């Protein structure tokens with residue numbers, strides 16, 4: 001098992017857990033994790049990224065990793081702010097968020113990262129809350145065991161720069177009777193709370209689907225290349 005982190009408060013996780021780990025750079029957790037997985041597909045690779053890290057500078061990597069369904073697990077510490085750099089607004093900061101780079105309030109509504117991931121091709125999508133540890137444990141296990149690209153968006157509270165503890169506390173509920181195998185149902189549930197409206201906030205697994213993974217396709221195409229090369233070598237040997 002290997003943990004990969006970006007740069008931010010969330011990235012300290014690799015200092016706290018005694019497992020093989022790799023501190024990558026801000027915005028590049030996903031490609032570092034993908035490279036490790038391709039080099040050794042037997043490893044379980046888990047990326048820990050912040051909302052700034054994954055949904056800002058690293059968003060293009062996340063979209064392509066979901067699209068190719070590479071078998072890694074991305075755990076996003078979504079505190080809805082750039083914590084380490086002391087409070088700039090991030091792609092998931094609420095509209096009107098006041099911070100270092102938006103002293104008069106952010107003029108942009110947040111993105112819904114789960115909707116973006118679903119439409120990009122992710123095959124496992126869930127949301128947790130940092131105050132719901134037991135549920136998070138269950139989701140982590142399911143995500144890590146899922147064969148394909150898994151992403152868990154975790155609502156976290158940055159008590160210094162974006163303290164939404166009470167807001168979440170009043171709205172979160174656990175998904176029940178939801179069919180995670182149904183794309184339309186998943187999309188509907190993911191859209192219910194769009195990180196911006198005042199709807200109840202569902203927690204749990206929204207979507208889960210079995211599909212061929214990128215590393216399976218890579219290893220099949222490597223084998224084909226090796227076969228072609230050895231056939232050419234045999235043919236050449238005969239000619240000589």
Ligand SMILES: Cc1ncc(C[n+]2csc(CCOP(=O)(O)OP(=O)(O)O)c2C)c(N)n1
Nearest residue numbers: 007008009010026050051052053082083084
């Ligand atoms: C390539 C690069 N771009 C920008 C930075 C500056 N930087 C470091 S941490 C950070 C923001 C971290 O925010 P987030 O990813 O949400 O993590 P948090 O601290 O909130 O956990 C930024 C912009 C950097 N170190 N490297």
Ligand SMILES: [Mg+2]
Nearest residue numbers: 050051081083
């Ligand atoms: Mg953050």
